[in-house]
Each structure stands twice: as C-alpha cells, then as structure tokens.
Amino acid sequence: xxxxxxxxxxxxxxxxxxxxxxxxxxxxxxxxxxxxxxxxxxxxxxxxxxxxxxxxxxxxxxxxxxxxxxxxxxxxxxxxxxxxxxxxxxxxxxxxxxxxxxxxxxxxxxxxxxxxxxxxxxxxxxxxxxxxxxxxxxxxxxxxxxxxxxxxxxxxxxxxx
Numbered sequence: 001x002x003x004x005x006x007x008x009x010x011x012x013x014x015x016x017x018x019x020x021x022x023x024x025x026x027x028x029x030x031x032x033x034x035x036x037x038x039x040x041x042x043x044x045x046x047x048x049x050x051x052x053x054x055x056x057x058x059x060x061x062x063x064x065x066x067x068x069x070x071x072x073x074x075x076x077x078x079x080x081x082x083x084x085x086x087x088x089x090x091x092x093x094x095x096x097x098x099x100x101x102x103x104x105x106x107x108x109x110x111x112x113x114x115x116x117x118x119x120x121x122x123x124x125x126x127x128x129x130x131x132x133x134x135x136x137x138x139x140x141x142x143x144x145x146x147x148x149x150x151x152x153x154x155x156x157x158x159x160x161x
Contacts, residue, residue, distance in 0.1 A: 025156035033077035036095075036121040036148075037061075037068040038107065040114040048131055056099060061138045066109060069110070078121070093121050093148045111136035116157025121148050128153045131132075 006015070047069055051058040057075045060069050072081035073096075086094040095103070098101050110117050119139060120128060131153040141147075 007103055012067055029152055032088075034079045034082060034088075034121065035064070036071045036078040036103075037126055038071075038110055038117050038119045039068050039116040040110060041157070042114050043067075044115075045113040050106040050109060053109050054102035056102045056106065058106060069106075069115045071106065073099065075125075088123055088150070091150055092146075093147055093150055095148060097146065100144055100146060104140050107143060108136070108140060111139075111156055114157065116155070116159040118159055119154040119156065120152060122151050126151055131155060 008014060011087065023110040047058045050056075050069060052073075057072045059070050059075070061070055070078065071076050075091065081095050083094040083096045084133050122128065128150070129151040133155045136156050139156055142154075
C-alpha cells in the first residue's frame with residue numbers, strides 16, 4: 001500500500017481497494033505536498049504585503065532555504081493552489097484558475113520591490129531539473145496562462161545562484 005499525504009489531503013492507494021481496515025492500520029506515509037515559493041535576494045518586501053496584494057496566504061519560512069515566501073490558499077501546503085486536474089508528472093502545473101491573478105500580483109510586487117528572486121513549484125523532496133534566467137514579464141505570463149513549469153527554477157533579476 002502506498003500512502004500519499006499532505007496537510008490538506010490524504011490519498012490512500014491500495015491495489016486491493018480502499019478499506020476501513022487499511023485506513024486504521026496506516027502509521028506512516030510519504031509526504032507528497034506541493035511547494036510554491038519565491039526567495040528574494042533582499043528584505044525589501046515582507047510576507048504580509050505579498051499576502052495583502054494577492055489575497056493568498058503568504059508566509060516567510062527558513063526551509064527549504066532561508067527566507068522562502070510560501071504561497072497557499074489557507075495556510076497549509078501549496079496543494080491548495082492546484083486544480084483538480086493537476087498531475088505531478090506533467091511538465092507544467094495545473095493551478096486553480098482562481099489563484100492565478102493573486103499569485104501574479106504577488107510575484108509582480110516582488111519583482112518591483114526586490115533586486116531579484118527565484119520562484120519554483122515542486123513536490124517536497126523533488127529537485128529542480130532545470131533553471132533559467134527569465135524576465136519578470138515572462139514569469140508573469142507563465143503564471144497568468146497557467147503554465148508554471150514543474151521542477152524548474154525561474155531566476156528573475158540579480159540573483160547569485
């Protein structure tokens with residue numbers, strides 16, 4: 001049996017089907033949470049300002065790297081940003097259309113008020129497979145058209161990587 005868990009969703013996959021017994025007997029699982037976050041090169045903008053402009057929950061954390069701004073709808077993991085049709089095997093994330101405007105507003109503010117930042121969306125534990133310097137406008141286009149790349153680091157502005 002495989003157990004995929006995140007703070008907002010539990011998916012139990014069992015070749016024999018899902019039973020009450022298998023739910024009770026589960027003791028551990030594999031974290032399968034989406035992380036959508038940005039890391040600025042400076043402290044010119046804070047999480048409260050990003051949350052206010054976006055209407056999303058934004059919190060600055062020190063993992064997986066110091067000063068990461070995490071995005072979600074409800075304070076849980078970023079799985080709340082995904083559309084029902086999202087598939088972690090696809091080259092781009094299928095995000096909930098209702099969050100695209102808010103996320104783009106937060107990223108636009110970050111681009112305007114910081115010297116540079118990185119942005120990425122990937123499963124906890126996954127490693128980025130690609131990285132590219134990109135203009136703020138190109139990143140905003142990817143967000144607004146719901147084409148945020150999976151396992152990719154967007155580098156905007158002056159960032160030491």
